[in-house]
Amino acid sequence: MAQSKQEAQRKSKAGEAAQAKQKQLETFSQAGENLLTTNQGVVIADNHNSLRAGARGPTLLEDFILREKITHFDHERIPERVVHARGAGAHGFFELTKSLVEYTRADFLQEVGLKTPVFARFSTVAGSRGSADTVRDARGFAVKFYTREGNYDLVGNNIPVFFVQDAMKFPDLIHAVKPEPHHEMPQAASAHDTFWDFVSLMPETTHMLMWVMSDRAIPRSYRMMEGFGVHTFRMINARGVSHFVKFHWKPKLGKHALVWDEAQKVAGKDADFHRRDLHEAIANGDFPEWELGLQLIPEAKAESLGFDLLDPTKLIPEEMVPVQIVGRLVLNRNPENFFAETEQVAFHPGHVVPGIDFSNDPLLQGRLFSYTDTQLSRLGGPNFHEIPINRGVCPFHNFQRDGMHRMLVAKGQVAYEPNTLASGAEFRVDGGEQGFRSYPQEMESPKVRLRSATFDDHFSQASFFWNSQSPSEKEHIIAAFQFELSKLDSVAIRQRMVDNLAHVDSKLARKVADGIGIAAPDAKAAAGRAGFRNVRNKLPIESSAALSMEANANVPASLAIATRKVAILVANGVEIGAMRAVQTALQDAGATCRIVADQLGSVATSSGQQLTVDHTFTNMPSIMFDAVLVPSGAASAELLQRNGAAVHYVLEAYKHCKAICLIGEAAALLHSVGITGDGAGAAVPGVVIGTNDPAGRAQLAQDFIAAIARHRHFSRPDIDAVPA
Ligand code: HDD
Numbered sequence: 001m002a003q004s005k006q007e008a009q010r011k012s013k014a015g016e017a018a019q020a021k022q023k024q025l026e027t028f029s030q031a032g033e034n035l036l037t038t039n040q041g042v043v044i045a046d047n048h049n050s051l052r053a054g055a056r057g058p059t060l061l062e063d064f065i066l067r068e069k070i071t072h073f074d075h076e077r078i079p080e081r082v083v084h085a086r087g088a089g090a091h092g093f094f095e096l097t098k099s100l101v102e103y104t105r106a107d108f109l110q111e112v113g114l115k116t117p118v119f120a121r122f123s124t125v126a127g128s129r130g131s132a133d134t135v136r137d138a139r140g141f142a143v144k145f146y147t148r149e150g151n152y153d154l155v156g157n158n159i160p161v162f163f164v165q166d167a168m169k170f171p172d173l174i175h176a177v178k179p180e181p182h183h184e185m186p187q188a189a190s191a192h193d194t195f196w197d198f199v200s201l202m203p204e205t206t207h208m209l210m211w212v213m214s215d216r217a218i219p220r221s222y223r224m225m226e227g228f229g230v231h232t233f234r235m236i237n238a239r240g241v242s243h244f245v246k247f248h249w250k251p252k253l254g255k256h257a258l259v260w261d262e263a264q265k266v267a268g269k270d271a272d273f274h275r276r277d278l279h280e281a282i283a284n285g286d287f288p289e290w291e292l293g294l295q296l297i298p299e300a301k302a303e304s305l306g307f308d309l310l311d312p313t314k315l316i317p318e319e320m321v322p323v324q325i326v327g328r329l330v331l332n333r334n335p336e337n338f339f340a341e342t343e344q345v346a347f348h349p350g351h352v353v354p355g356i357d358f359s360n361d362p363l364l365q366g367r368l369f370s371y372t373d374t375q376l377s378r379l380g381g382p383n384f385h386e387i388p389i390n391r392g393v394c395p396f397h398n399f400q401r402d403g404m405h406r407m408l409v410a411k412g413q414v415a416y417e418p419n420t421l422a423s424g425a426e427f428r429v430d431g432g433e434q435g436f437r438s439y440p441q442e443m444e445s446p447k448v449r450l451r452s453a454t455f456d457d458h459f460s461q462a463s464f465f466w467n468s469q470s471p472s473e474k475e476h477i478i479a480a481f482q483f484e485l486s487k488l489d490s491v492a493i494r495q496r497m498v499d500n501l502a503h504v505d506s507k508l509a510r511k512v513a514d515g516i517g518i519a520a521p522d523a524k525a526a527a528g529r530a531g532f533r534n535v536r537n538k539l540p541i542e543s544s545a546a547l548s549m550e551a552n553a554n555v556p557a558s559l560a561i562a563t564r565k566v567a568i569l570v571a572n573g574v575e576i577g578a579m580r581a582v583q584t585a586l587q588d589a590g591a592t593c594r595i596v597a598d599q600l601g602s603v604a605t606s607s608g609q610q611l612t613v614d615h616t617f618t619n620m621p622s623i624m625f626d627a628v629l630v631p632s633g634a635a636s637a638e639l640l641q642r643n644g645a646a647v648h649y650v651l652e653a654y655k656h657c658k659a660i661c662l663i664g665e666a667a668a669l670l671h672s673v674g675i676t677g678d679g680a681g682a683a684v685p686g687v688v689i690g691t692n693d694p695a696g697r698a699q700l701a702q703d704f705i706a707a708i709a710r711h712r713h714f715s716r717p718d719i720d721a722v723p724a
Contacts, residue, residue: 092119134274139219173205574605
């Protein structure tokens, strides 16, 4: 009994902790009112007319209301982030499901059930603030935990490795990928000469290039991508014992991607595709969720991995060190104001709490300088920790003073330590048990500008990633390299890159070379170039199933098609019997269905009812949906077949390998353009054909759900022949 009371108290404490950030933000928030005032609080009588010398005369300088309004407007913009400028964020909580007391003393990782408020921001890397969401790029995955011991930021990406090994090369990398400086093109794209010039001269980039050319770089949704802390960090327990740790976020909805043609089209039709998807999911109560997984490595074991844990171009295969699930991240609240929260949030890998510490990864070490530094110009001074979204939920106190935009009114005579004047007694800092103490790693080495020889293996993990991909994933990687390299003016850079790829896999290199107008790959030429290190360490395994998205396409049945979007194409005369049955089953399984037609308004069903239309073929094309359903009806099928936009709709969904359900006469939509399976009557993968017959409706719905759950059907035979 006593125990359950204690449990209840702990739970309510945990619940309170989760609310702490929201409560704090509310004290800073402002609702719209009917009254307008100046910033000084003076009520404005007329918000339409400036003060003039006569109704047709010049405006008077005296007009403090106009001056204040225009001045504020003139200064509304702040510099965008130098990288990761384009992003979207959300509030939520992190709940611990497995105590980490054995590994770390961090307070928020001790007590199972404790909920810590978080703010997460997802982003692309290269594009400007207004660029499109679905470009080919790594995605940022940054989470700020507002813990009771201060803010902890896990500032990662959706790819577990990075391009370069040393922060010294980060500005070069970013200058190479950003729009070229002479004409500022192209926006948010790596398919240009400077990027490939740089990476082809830096073989250490090869492993991450493989990821960026894979479908990982075009996620279907932020909600359906993994996150990684990338670097090796440390966890230190109360006894001072350290473990190395790699962080993983595993999405509950599985990891899924768009296809490249679709991603490019979406960028034009809805540049906000990922931002909208995140916002809508949260607004609908479909809260995105990830599991937090850890790979924990005892210090003593680090040496035996066969590669250097400090090298950020390497991952630890899950088969070698399993990922332990220790918690869950749930995003359940959209920001109230994009600028105040998502734009002003300031992440920093150096925001750690006692029990979490850094490794000597030279990329991480450089980051520890960069993030505060960049906020100084982006957020206008050293007090950005006082901006509401950045405030911790625990008290803070120190003797840092003044500076731009200081909000805190520090009381008293004393702003130094040690002192006696503050309280009359001597005050000297002693954080005691609570204090952050850096892990006392032994160090005795000369000061050198030198990279460890253990960082020299640039290709074996790139090959490992390649070997882990399914045949269609390999095809996509080849096509992505071809696309990117075909955009280059310089033939020499194309050749250099393909020569490098020969060290990943000879077939990959040859296939990329085919069709981009260069000579056969020359592995020897690559090996002879400056900066090339011919070192290959052997991993104990050849491939990892965890690295293939296709191998992991199915998610638990309860979430199989949750939040997926299905377009139902209709025209006058549509039969809605089987359609309704399938629609209900889809919705019961958590999908959203939308009626799409030639124009808005309604269509007449075969039984004379009016069916309200949600979207048109052009305002919500097939690329906005995960699957397409076309109901039966001789008249409606004929109308759709004569409508180019409707035929294109189905063909495009087909080409993008999406699930399609055709009922009755609607099957002609694909048959009439020659898509009939293998011609011997075999079904086309992911195309479900049924009739309006009530007896078959339940099965039809189940088959369609299974096809959508598979996400994409890359084994379709005749994709390239489809004109969409
Ligand atoms: Fe970085 C932003 C992730 C290397 C310098 N980085 C930024 C953001 C993410 C990452 C997710 C956006 C945070 C937000 O949403 O506000 N960065 C990474 C990862 C890296 C990495 C996973 C490698 C493993 N970054 C890296 C290096 C440097 C920087 C090596 C510099 C030496 N990154 C920055 C920055 C940014 C930034 C310039 C721009 C805006 C900001 O920090 O707040 O400081």
